[in-house]
Amino acid sequence: MAKFRIALLLLLSLATAAPALSQQADPYNPQPAAGDLTLPMPGGVSVAFRPIFIGEGDSPFAQRKFNMGDPQGGFKENPTSVSVGGAFLAKNKSGGEDWLFYLAKYELTEGQYYAVMGLPQGADKALLHSRKPMAGLSWFQANEFVDRYNQWLFANAKDKLPAQGGQPGYVRLPSEAEWEFAARGGAAVSSDVFDRRHPYDKPLEQCEWFAGAKSSHNVVKDVGLLAPNPLGLHDMLGNVCEMTHGLYQVEYYQGRNGGFTARGGHFLTDEKSLRSAMRAEQPFYLAGGGQIKANAKPTMGLRLALGGVVFADRNAVRQMAEAWEGYRAGKGAALPAAVSVSPTSAQAGVKGRDAMEHLARLKKELAGQALSPGAAQQLGLLEASLGNIEFVLKQADEDSAYAWAKIAAERGFFLQRELAKLPTIQRLMTIAQDGGRTAMVEKYKERLNEFQANIDEAMSTYSESFRQLDKISPPAVDAGFTKYAKFLLERQAAAQLSSLKVVREQYAAFNKEKRANPELWRKQFEALGQGAQ
Known part of the structure; x- marks a missing residue:
């Protein structure tokens, strides 16, 4: 009887370690949610996407400014101001028009990959139902898959693709900015949550797979077993690291161009290292055994994105031309592209306002805590100093x-x-x-x-x-x-x-x-x- 109780307790503990999944759960969308966009694949396979609204309205130049990076990540993750835009207009939860792009809910699985590319010779057809992430692909193989899948969609399910201005969207790898914006919780979380290392209020092991007995046991896991992030995306930071589209640059968009960028950690990453800003350069080729071959690792996979063209039709061109001057003189003046060629004082002013926002968040975090008189005084002096920057810059400008x-x-x-x-x-x-x-x-x-x-x-x-x-x-x-x-x-x-x-x-x-x-x-x-x- 005692042995039976122990076995029962063990089964219950395993059942509560992750959200319960029905025996009839869709292997390609094991945790369906409202707002999912599902696209078909050959052979009855499918892939689910989540809408990533940017929260900036329907202006043709709408984009969301945010800081990529983490001060604790060293010079490779030095916080940098970037912006992210959308590819499609749609109604958000509030009923307003907003721009969005789509990101796959889960990492690309073996079943999805082989549905498009075909099973290896002699492989069991059960592989088409595998929920393991498709790892061990090179960047070139990933893009070959993307092209093959797009061609199939255009020929067999063009009407299922989201469209803008009459032009259908298409599958691609996400940009670094899109990936990190989504990993941080996007427009679905407050600025305070967005700035955290990760956007979870739950213990990390309930949301991500990382190294050790507390989580992955150093083995890759099926997708969608754990709780999603605030945008409904699963396994964003762990399980396998994920390829992005752009070339690696230490400062994100300036400096030497290197290999491609992989984002997030994987099932061998230490829990303390897992964070939304985590990034690594991956060479396109690796040398070994006297040969040079394409870089493919068992810890690296990919997550699909859905985007579209900017100038979808003549109407889009006209709208952007009409809105350009007002945008660049208004909200766009504080966005990275305009700031990069703005007067030094304007650049400093934008940075000063950003610093004041961060200071306000810090004061909010410290509210209710017992601060020493010296610490409280230093916070006050810092706020006053930041407030004087604009006056000092104006005088220096005039001189x-x-x-x-x-x-x-x-x-x-x-x-x-x-x-x-x-x-x-x-x-x-x-x-x-x-x-x-x-x-x-x-x-x-x-x-x-x-x-x-x-x-x-x-x-x-x-x-x-x-x-x-x-x-x-x-x-x-x-x-x-x-x-x-x-x-x-x-x-x-x-x-x-x-x-x-x-x-x-x-x-x-x-x-x-x-x-x-x-x-x-x-x-x-x-x-x-x-x-x-």
Whole structure:
């Protein structure tokens, strides 16, 4: 009787270690949920996807800014501001239109892989029902599978694919940003939860497979046995690490391009290491035994994504063209692409606001805890210091803007005068040549070369002054030019004021196009110089 009780308790403990699965459970979607999108595969097999809403509405340029990375992950995971967008418009839970992309609920299984690619010769057909992740594939084999599956979908189930602007979506590997956004819980969680190492309130062993007797026992597990993350995605951080589409760069989107990026941990990863920011470079090829072969590991698999084209139809192009100026001047001004070419003060301002948000979250986390007087004082000083950044930057901008506006104006006036002298020297050299005065010709040539060198050097400084002004806020630049114009007015320097007008027009064009145009500038200064004679 005692042995029976022990056996019964053991069975009960095994049953409660993971969510109960019916004997009739769908092997391709063992934990169905509302909102699942199921796409067919050959032979009655299927794959389930979850909608990943970005929570930014229906604007054609809607995208969600967030910080990838983890400060505890070292320089390979240094927090970096990125953004993620959607491929399809749909109604979210609140009933509003929102952009989304789709991510597979589970890691690609052996059954799904062989349904598309065909069973290996002599393999048991039961393999088509296997819920083990399909590991041991190279990046090239993964993409071959993706292409083969897309071709089958387009030929047999095109109407099942989500569409935007009449263009059907397609299967692909997710980007790093999409993967981490989803791994953190996306728009379904609060900012505080999103910033955690992982988005689970339950013990990690109830949600992810990692190394050791507490979890995987160092063996890969069937997909969908554990609880999902807040978006309904299973096994995101463990079981097998997952290939993404992009090339590996230490700073996510800048620096040297390496292999491909695999995200998350696997069944041999230590529990303490498992986190949403976990990433690793994977070489495309491995050398071993005197041979070089494609990189394929038993700990590495993949998860499918569904995306689509940006310019699905003419209407999409028109909408984006009409919304561009308002977007870039509004919300888009604080997103990574715009910030990267914004004035330094604007970049610092965005970072300052981000820092204030993080500080607010920290204060919220510490609320109700007994802080030492010194710690409370330091938090207050930090908040005050961050609050003063904008004032300090504004003052620095105004000082720098005046200095560089003055340099640009003086270089412009110098160019005008020097370019005005060139025709006279060239005319005198021609007269000397016609008169056979060789010595004078050489003298004028030397003088002409000196003038040209001075002009080239001045043009280089002139361009650089524009680049420096472009790092400063537009209001400060306008104030700098206006202050210098007032200075010239007080000295009644009419010629320099005329030159300053051209300088400001040229800078306005540079600021818009972000490109120097020395050939045009030279022609304009030549015309200005000739008109002043």
